[in-house]
Amino acid sequence: MSTGHYLRQRARSFMFAFQGIAAFLRSEPHARIHAVATVLVIVVGWYFRLSANQWIALLIVTGMVWITEMLNTVIEKIMDHLSPEYHPQVKWIKDVAAGAVLVAAIVAAVTGFVIFVPVLLK
Numbered sequence: 256m257s258t259g260h261y262l263r264q265r266a267r268s269f270m271f272a273f274q275g276i277a278a279f280l281r282s283e284p285h286a287r288i289h290a291v292a293t294v295l296v297i298v299v300g301w302y303f304r305l306s307a308n309q310w311i312a313l314l315i316v317t318g319m320v321w322i323t324e325m326l327n328t329v330i331e332k333i334m335d336h337l338s339p340e341y342h343p344q345v346k347w348i349k350d351v352a353a354g355a356v357l358v359a360a361i362v363a364a365v366t367g368f369v370i371f372v373p374v375l376l377k
């Protein structure tokens with residue numbers, strides 16, 4: 256495979272991945288809520304001039320929420336496609352996937368609390 260062909264393939268893969276993010280934002284109301292919350296955190300963090308370490312912590316927990324929410328949505332859609340009928344195993348799969356989002360959301364909320372409460376009380 257030539258270098259040019261390889262680079263075109265990689266660019267196409269990136270484009271599909273961006274299309275995936277756009278599809279997620281378009282179809283899932285949760286995604287738009289995350290987007291608003293993410294913008295809000297960035298604006299407030301910028302206003303209070305957070306330190307590099309504080310930004311790194313916020314970026315990691317925010318990324319975890321986005322990634323778990325996207326994978327949870329993918330799992331829900333796979334299960335709805337493969338097994339639209341009620342099944343206890345599907346319930347287990349969907350509940351555990353939703354639980355992963357909840358873990359990420361709790362970690363993000365606690366991290367936000369630890370960072371922003373002292374900054375707001377200053």
Ligand SMILES: Nc1ncnc2c1ncn2[C@@H]1O[C@H](COP(=O)(O)OP(=O)(O)OP(=O)(O)O)[C@@H](O)[C@H]1O
Nearest residue numbers: 331338339340341342343344345346347349350353
């Ligand atoms: N086919 C199924 N078999 C068994 N339980 C199911 C099934 N589909 C959904 N459930 C139960 O309903 C819950 C909600 O499922 P659903 O797919 O509606 O997700 P959701 O969190 O409401 O997603 P969204 O809000 O994005 O629609 C699951 O966590 C599971 O407990």
